[in-house]
């Protein structure tokens with residue numbers, strides 16, 4: 001049995017979990033290749049104009065997998081923690097896809113932990129049942145998958161790149177060297193949705209580029225959940241978007257760590273980011289004078305323009321640091 | 326304390342009636358104009374939704390008239406509306422506007438906290454007073470909805486669209502000025518017949534268009550560039566899927582009781598959008614299906630630029646349109662929309678509907694002849 005996973009959106013959040021789970025259930029996992037111009041174009045053609053860039057990219061990947069798999073895995077992730085939601089577009093993702101293109105059978109469990117964490121297990125059982133797995137096998141697969149996911153998050157926290165963290169977590173590559181320590185004493189946080197910053201095409205390899213310039217790079221994944229929670233606890237109102245909470249909490253946590261500059265990387269037209277981006281800018285400005293820049297990308301954004309802005313930002317951060325030293 | 330609140334269609338009438346009955350000093354923000362919009366656009370985040378910007382403009386203009394307290398609704402997500410108040414508060418703060426924001430939602434899920442906020446607002450008034458004031462406001466909601474419905478019916482039948490607009494303004498003023506429930510009822514009855522009296526042409530079978538979409542842009546004529554009036558002037562009978570009282574029912578009553586909206590609409594949406602997607606996204610799909618089943622000629626979806634639930638719906642609607650053979654137009658509005666552009670698109674859409682009608686008639690005749 002071949003299960004297709006489009007390389008987009010929550011792939012960047014949960015891939016090791018999904019892969020490990022399906023393989024333990026003896027299914028074959030097929031992932032679409034890294035985003036290319038062609039995949040993006042395909043997505044742009046099939047999605048409505050107003051959809052945000054990551055959704056278009058996801059469409060492209062789903063189309064790409066099209067007929068070479070038995071199932072396409074597109075979960076409906078409504079909520080991953082009590083009293084919170086994900087983005088409305090994740091709530092409607094399978095329906096949007098189904099209305100826009102011909103698809104293989106969808107494997108589309110609903111994950112909604114808003115009122116009850118245990119609902120997740122029901123979703124897991126539902127998927128396993130559809131693949132014809134018994135309860136014992138399912139349970140074992142799930143335990144292993146969760147362990148892989150924890151390892152993955154831990155590797156990300158330690159500063160491994162996305163691809164390395166995936167292969168380390170899945171035990172495919174035991175001897176990956178840690179990143180070489182940065183050459184310069186400069187730390188920059190790149191904050192944004194993992195499906196933007198970790199994607200090779202739309203993320204413009206920003207993280208690797210900065211690292212190769214000798215900069216120490218933090219992402220929203222560099223902070224422990226406890227650190228994030230501590231930062232968002234005192235918000236005027238609890239933020240009901242889980243993934244944005246991660247970004248906002250990370251931005252606030254940057255104020256405590258030795259971070260010299262913050263880059264927020266967002267998609268044009270992203271709903272949640274338009275709100276928290278505003279809060280981050282205002283709060284960062286009020287609390288501490290850290291250089292901050294907002295990079296907005298869509299399918300027309302040229303790489304050169306963004307990279308020039310990043311260069312300029314980096315110069316500014318370095319100069320400011322030198323001055324204050 | 327001088328309280329204000331954001332505009333949304335005729336919301337200001339029942340809300341100001343409610344607050345005044347409770348003895349509060351109310352500053353109704355001036356009607357939305359280009360100035361309101363440009364104030365909002367200037368200070369709100371660029372990609373915030375259109376309603377947030379207009380709300381902000383309302384608050385700033387109300388502040389100029391002496392308001393110092395804002396009453397705002399809240400929400401639990403996943404839509405942005407649930408965080409409007411907090412973002413607006415930060416913006417006003419940084420601008421040096423000293424306004425207190427009272428958000429009517431249970432803080433951290435505690436109903437007690439909500440009650441404390443209401444208590445603080447109404448001061449010494451009793452729960453019975455509150456209940457009475459709510460009942461009075463509700464009558465106004467119902468009256469306004471009836472007048473707006475009458476206007477939709479009268480517009481395509483009027484000699485000049487201007488007449489209906491003027492009649493609506495008069496009728497609405499009557500409702501606003503009514504002081505007792507009986508007067509409201511009277512204002513409603515007289516208002517509705519005044520509006521209907523302008524229907525001087527009899528139309529046997531006018532084009533019918535249903536309007537669906539995001540609630541603010543449905544209810545606020547400034548935000549939808551007077552969509553209903555434009556369509557009425559083109560001879561179209563409009564059915565709007567949501568009225569103010571529906572919003573109250575959905576957001577205040579039902580939300581509080583934790584039951585989800587109308588069953589029939591959800592049922593109709595089921596094959597296409599089986600799950601809630603925030604805002605009114607699922608309703609947009611369900612109501613389009615219902616309009617198609619009821620033989621409407623077309624459906625128009627209105628939404629603010631970047632509105633998330635409506636983008637989900639927009640992605641699904643082509644499939645509904647295809648399955649039911651109904652024409653669907655999506656109208657996206659924000660501060661960059663132009664009146665003339667919208668007018669042109671509506672004219673083209675209405676033309677399309679007319680052509681489809683006559684083609685249908687033609688086909689039916691041809692079929693009848695072939696059958697003979």
Ligand code: SF4
Nearest residue numbers: 052087089267270271
């Ligand atoms: S969070 Fe933003 S970028 Fe992600 S799917 Fe939603 S709108 Fe798009």
Ligand code: SF4
Nearest residue numbers: 374404406604632633
């Ligand atoms: S429904 Fe649309 S316009 Fe309203 S808050 Fe949500 S995203 Fe914004």
